[in-house]
Amino acid sequence: MTTQTAAGRATSPDCLAGGGEMGALMRSIAWSQTPIGAVEWWSPTLRTMVSYLLANRVPMLLWWGPSFCQLYNDAFLPYLGAKHPKSMGQPAGECWAENWHFIGPPIENAFRSGAATWTEDMFLEVQRPWFAEEARWRIGYRPVMDETAPNRIGGVAATVDEITEKIISERRIVLLRDLGSRSTGATTAEQAFHRPVTNLTELTEQLAAGRQSLERSLEALRESEARWRAVFENSAAGIAVTDLRGQFQAVNAAFQQMLGYTEDELRSLSFIDITYEEDRDENVSACSDLLSRKRQYFQVEKRYRRKDGGFIWVSVYVSLISTGAGTPRLAVAVAQDITERKRAEERRRQAEEALQNAQAELAHVTRLTTLGELSASIAHEVNQPLGAVVTDGHACLRWLYKAKPNLDEARAAVKRMIQEATHASEVIGRIRSLARKSPPRMIPLDMNQAIVDVLTLLRHPLFQNKVVLKTELVADLRQAQGDLVQLQQVMVNLFMNAIESMAMRIDGPRELIVASQNHGKDQIVIQVRDSGVGLDHGRTEQIFKPFVTSKSNGLGMGLSISRSIIEAHGGRLSAVPNDGPGATFLFSLRAAEDRRVK
C-alpha cells in the first residue's frame, strides 16, 4: 500500500524531520496516495501536530480527516504489534476493523461534537499478547481544532495513559527500555532507534522472559496486596489511612467499631475531629514533627471521642506511607484499644490513694492516742511555764508596791513572764500540730531541733521512769526533706517504745541515747538506742508488722506506721539488738538540697 516516490522524499518537509523509526517511515510514504494528501498540502495544524507527535516520547496517535487517517510515533509502536507498518497512514476503520464498534464511537464523537472523552479498555491487548489481561489503559480522545477543516475539527488525537498498578508500568518501562537499547553502542535514544533490533529470536526470548518476570511480580504484588487486605480487614487493631491533612481516606472495620462511625462518616472527618479535646495539642505537635521529617513515626496514648460521645483510650502508632523516592501523600495510623488497661490503672491509682488516705487517717488516730497517753506530760509541759508566769507576776507586783519600787526587778520579772508565756504557747502549738489532721508538707527540716522538741514533750515519762537521757546531735547536720508532724510522730513512737522497754527492766541503768548523723552524700540518720529488754535477732522484722505487740495496752501499730512514714519519705527504718542490753532503732532520711542546719 505504501509507495515510495522520489518526489515525496525530495520534498520531505520539516514537519517530518527526526521522529526516529516512525519519522523515517513517514518520510518514505507517498502521502498523496492517502486520504490526507501530499505533505505539501497539509494544513499548518496537521504539520504542527505531526512534528509534535514525532518529537514526543509518550505514546501518541493521530487520526486525521474524516477517514481518520492514522499517524503515530515510536512510543506507540508496542501497542500495534503486527498491524505495523501497514497501519501507518491507514484509515482507522480498516486498521481496527475487529474492534471498531468499540473504538469508533469515541473517535467519531470527538470528531463530530468536539467533546473530549476517554475510555478504559483493553483493545490494545489484542496485538500485545505479552501483557495479557492485566493491562489497563486509559485512552484519551481529544479533538484537534483546525481552522481549515470543514467543521473546524481537523482530527482526533489519542494518548495512552497506563492505569495498571505502578509496578507493571515499571516493568514495562524496563522492558521497553531494554528493547529500545537492543543494539549496543547506541549512546542516544535517536541512535538506538536508527539501529533497530535485528535478531528476532533474541527479541522473542526477551519478550517471553519479560512477560514471565512481569507475571511473577504481579503474583508477588497480588500476594502482598492480599496480605495487606487481610491484615487491614481482619485486624483487631484499628487501621486508618489519612491524607497529610489528617483526613480519613480508608479505615478498617475494627477502627469503625472502636469509634462507632461508619467508614463514610469518617471520610468527612480528620483525626483531630475524633481526638479527645485535651489530647489534641500533643497529637498535633507530634504530627507536625512527622511532616517536617523530624520523626519517622510516633506513638501516643490518647483518647478518641466516640460518635456516641463516650471516649476510649488508644495507643496509636502513626507513620507516613513512603513510596520510594516520591513525597509521601498518605499516613497510616494503627490504633490499639487500651481502655481496659487505663481503667485498671485508674482503679489501681484510686486504690492507692484510698490506701494512702486510710494510712494518713490511721496515723492521725494513733497520733491522737499517743497524745492522750502523753496528756499528763503535756499538761506538765504547759503548766510549768504558766506557774513561772504567775509567780513572776506576783513578784513584779510586790517589787512595784514597795515604798521604794524596784523597777529593775519588776522589769526582769515581766521579761521572764513574756518568755515563759511564749514558751507555753509554743508547746501548745507543737501539740496542736501533732493533733491536727493536715496533708503532709515536705519542707527542709532541722531534725536536731525536732528531736529536742519531741523530747520536751516526753520529759514526764522520762522522769517518771528514771531514764537518763543523752543526746549526741552533730552540729553540722544536713537539713532533712520531710513533713515535721509525721517525723515527730515517728520519734514519739520510737522514744516511747524505748522508755516502755526500759520500764520493763527492773534493774540496770536506764539510758536513752538519741543521736543524729550525716550519712553518705545526701542522707541523714537518726539513732535511738535504749538499754531496755532488747530484741531477739529473729524478731527485728516482725515487730514492724501491724498489730504485733508484747504490751497489754499496746496496739502494735506504732512501728508499722512509723515505717510507712519513713518509707514515704524515701528513707528506711530498721531495728538491731544491742551488743549489751537493749535495742537500737535507726532511720534514714533524704537531705534537702545540700543545705545545712545553721
Place this chain on the structure above:
Amino acid sequence: MTEERTIVYVVDDDPATRDALSSLIRSVGFQVATFGSADEFLETDFRDTPGCLVLDIRLPGLSGIDLQRRLTEMGVDLPIIFITGHGDIPLAVQVMKAGAVELLTKPVRDEDLLDAIHQALGRDRVSRRERLEKIELRQRFDSLTRRERQVMHLICDGRLNKQIAAELGISEVTVKLHRANVMRKMKAGSVAGLVGMATKLASKGSQGGTRARRRSAIR
C-alpha cells in the same frame, strides 16, 4: 520584815521557775540561794545558817523526796516547803509525815508561799533555840560530879533528902550539900525548874530530824 542571817534555799530544775521564786521571795526581803538540783544543794554549807528549803518534788537525779530523806539521815533539821506540779495526795501525805512544813501546788499563790516561808523560818528559829538551850543544859549537866548527877536524878524522881541519903548510904547533910551544888551548877531556881531541865535533856527533841544530833550530844 527583814530577817538577819536567814537564807531561803530554792531547788528547782526549771530555771524560769527558779528565777521567779527567787524574785518573789527576795521582794519581801529574804536572802535567796538557788540550785538546779539536789546534788548541787548538798554541796553547799547550809548547816550553820538559819533558813528553810523551797523544794520541787520532781527533780532529775535525786528527787525532792530523796533529798528530804537524805537530810533527815544527815541530822539536818532544815524546814522544807515542797512544791509540786500536780496535786498528788499520797505524795503529800508522805512528805508531810516526814516533817515537811507545807506542800504547795503550782501555780503557787504568793501569800501561801510567803506564809509557809515565815512559818518555816519560825520553826527553824525555835528548833535552833531549843538546840542551843539543850547544848547549854548538857554543858551544865556535864559539869556535875558523878555523885551530884545521882542526887539530881533522885531529886527529879521526887525523893526527899532523907530517902536520898538512905539510898546512897551517905549522911543527910552531905545530900543537902550536893543538892545545893546541883541547883547552883544547873542554874535551877526550884525543884520544878530542875525537873523541867531533866525532861528536856532526856527528850527526843521537837522534830524527828534531830535524833542524830541528840545522840551525839548525849554521848
